[in-house]
Amino acid sequence: MAELTMFGLLCVCCCFQFIWGNSQLPLQDDYHGAKPTRGEPWPLPQIYTPSSETFSLNYLSFDFPVTGATCDTLTAAIRRYEQIIFGDAELDTRLKFFPGFDRFSSADGSVNSLSVHVQEACDTADNKYPALESNEAYNLTVASPTSQLVAKTVWGALRGLETFSQLIYEGLDGQFEVNKTVIVDFPRFQYRGILLDSSRHFLTVEVLKKNLDAMAYNKFNVFHWHIVDDQAFPYESILFPQMSATGSYFGLSHTYTQAQIKAIVEYARLRGIRVIPEFDTPGHTQSWGKGIQNLLTKCYSSGKPNGNFGPIDPTLNSTYAFLASFFGEVAEVFPDHYIHLGGDEVSFSCCLLNIINSLKKGYLIWQEVIDNGATVRADTIVEVWKGGYQAELAKVTKMGYHALLSSCWYLNLIAYGSDWKRYYACDPWDMVNGTQKQLDLVIGGEACMWGEYVDSTNVISRTWPRAAAVGERLWSNKDVRDGTKAAPRMAEHRCRLIRRGFQAEPVNGPDYCEHEYSGV
């Protein structure tokens, strides 16, 4: 009985010390992560007034009447959200097994339609694409029998449709339910980006589109496409096709054709997402050099070229002729006003900026360009990515430039545990002695998923829902900062992404979704 006694003693000890198990958690409920909310939106709207009054939705007759301006963007979005909310396949199953299930609702009434009212025209050339200045505000009133979504622009309507879709949840009787709610919403920052890197590893077109869907579900509005780098040149150039022919990893299967790029830009546009391509120069261009002779600086050993190359060679006129042609093409292929010119880790040439000026485009650069004292345009957007960002943001905005933060949001740098709370705590307004004028120059931020250790196998599960933490930081009110309070909503949001077909990985420790991922 010696062991029995020891066992008994240890048990008592446990009860009093409240310490055992891998996680050293005392109480049963604490063994689990946050319990998911039901029908609460992510990111949190600026003004969000839910009530306990519950309505049911009849999927057989639910309607989205358009009462204002309309265009292909709006029509496609309504079709998409109808599918997201009610999901055809699911309905067939329900109808088959529970032909009368919609009669068992315990709701206080029903919502039969969401009227969608866009105030400004959305079918002309100048409002076809979202832009940095786009207005994304919307008002949403969930009421019985008709709910209302009002937005100045179609981009606001897209955000409102997403929120509406998130408010709907599965009631205990299997019915679609929604709580009476009033929402007034608009983004805190105009620029809310995700960077993906298709050079370190190739990402398939399907994965890029999948990521655009996830971005829309998290109200991100910029896909920063780090499309080429030292490792590979998957961009199929119209003028210089030899660059991808020789610089891509493995020929056409690892290249983005012009048709594919067009499809990606269009897919993004329909979701209110801008595509900003990055063609990083003058360093990070090893893969460019294979297709363009004399583009890169030759390296020398003992006074002779040793077969290695440095950055783009600034001493040759041919370099500038090439860059003017190449960036002229890029400016056409990518309709967004902005191009990201890189400039990180190797200093920048003024001449490239002159080229961009002549193309009448805006541009973004990594912070080194400023740190190295290069002359840039007054309207330059500077992306702060290094440590000590609080001081750098202050410096950049003091110089009058627009700033973008990504330092604390390198999602590729994984660590064990609930790291999203660290991302959630970081804020673009964390600036050393920033004046209001300086804060106003911060236009947003980006979650970066650099490609060294992600490809089409894991980029979705590793990015989502961790990037959602950044999404809420950039959209919601600055006072929405309590990660512990946000955790149950994050839990629901992860389950929501899984329900929509995403491999959104666990982020809150042990927990579950009522509908687990079943795509494997």
Add this chain to the structure above:
Amino acid sequence: MAELTMFGLLCVCCCFQFIWGNSQLPLQDDYHGAKPTRGEPWPLPQIYTPSSETFSLNYLSFDFPVTGATCDTLTAAIRRYEQIIFGDAELDTRLKFFPGFDRFSSADGSVNSLSVHVQEACDTADNKYPALESNEAYNLTVASPTSQLVAKTVWGALRGLETFSQLIYEGLDGQFEVNKTVIVDFPRFQYRGILLDSSRHFLTVEVLKKNLDAMAYNKFNVFHWHIVDDQAFPYESILFPQMSATGSYFGLSHTYTQAQIKAIVEYARLRGIRVIPEFDTPGHTQSWGKGIQNLLTKCYSSGKPNGNFGPIDPTLNSTYAFLASFFGEVAEVFPDHYIHLGGDEVSFSCCLLNIINSLKKGYLIWQEVIDNGATVRADTIVEVWKGGYQAELAKVTKMGYHALLSSCWYLNLIAYGSDWKRYYACDPWDMVNGTQKQLDLVIGGEACMWGEYVDSTNVISRTWPRAAAVGERLWSNKDVRDGTKAAPRMAEHRCRLIRRGFQAEPVNGPDYCEHEYSGV
């Protein structure tokens, strides 16, 4: 021109210092990870003699004649590997686009068949399941026109078929090719396990089967199923169905039924994989208590029960009656001779061991049971999982117990970068002053993927190919330890897993597979 000069200066600097870019890598080739080998096996066979002589394989007529003993296990395996090697869908495409592609081979000859010779009967009750003592050795000779696989048991034949499938690669002309090769192979350790945890997060049956496939492709032979824990009780008991009804996360959708468990055990058996269930006691049993009254020790505050519970209550006779019935059932449901009894982090009761004795089963325990001085059977297998494993392995084997290592293979504890090389460097024979007799008591090891941050969304991509490092350590010769040398083979192996439909994530930094994952 100030910027231009600076730009030029920096470039020269780069060329000489060989430092720029995120990865601070000097030469173009080093921007990429290891270049994949072509047709080299993982794990490396004990004696592996490839030659440069190349043969082609004609998928239309290739045959696997069986010349020795046969049984359902062998027949199913041959059908499986025929599919893995030649892949029907792929063939249809090839035939369509290149009707005569098999005529363009540059090979030195062709291999028309692999004769498979199993020496011992494999169709009787006592050899139906793989066991700790199973012989997995095989000899494989790749020659033209007939290759030969000879094994004492069907389990060895399974390992040889896997190796044969790995030797075949896609030639430059799209042809199936294989090099003339002689292999004599056997495992260094008898126990090569993967632990998955279906309690912290539920894992679907499909994912568990998928993982068994990956295990077979890496010559693992034990699935250590940490099926229940504090958080959830997904095991559907025949005798105590209320345990999963009240203890699983969300009813039947988060429960393994008896039929599903039977299917998983059979799926594993056909791949030469044992399923060892872990029912961890006496701690880690919070989820058990919901369905079994008075099973857990009540916790007290100010002399009164406070609604919380400690480990299994050792002071009640009802506890032992329950444990005898429950483990009696478990011993029937899981055919393997061994059960893992847990015992970690809370000390163990002798009485449970008496129960297991009466069931005529062997058992494994976590190291604490020994560390706490409990009395166990002489044939106990002790799993060493804590830090300081070199000393613990010495201690456990000095006491005469069999030992299993998992300390250095907690794959759930992710870190940025190529962490597989760390797993690759660790070895079960890393023992403080171990005698040969002590080394002989080490039966192998396990890669553990605890479930706090993985579920069906990411368990495959996070486990593979990282666990392959452990697979090679446990199968191959002890001198196969050079991670840098292994990296190109690892690169090929990852691409192989992707080709077989697995989301095997990047592990070597920037690289690519000729056929990327396209399942999304």
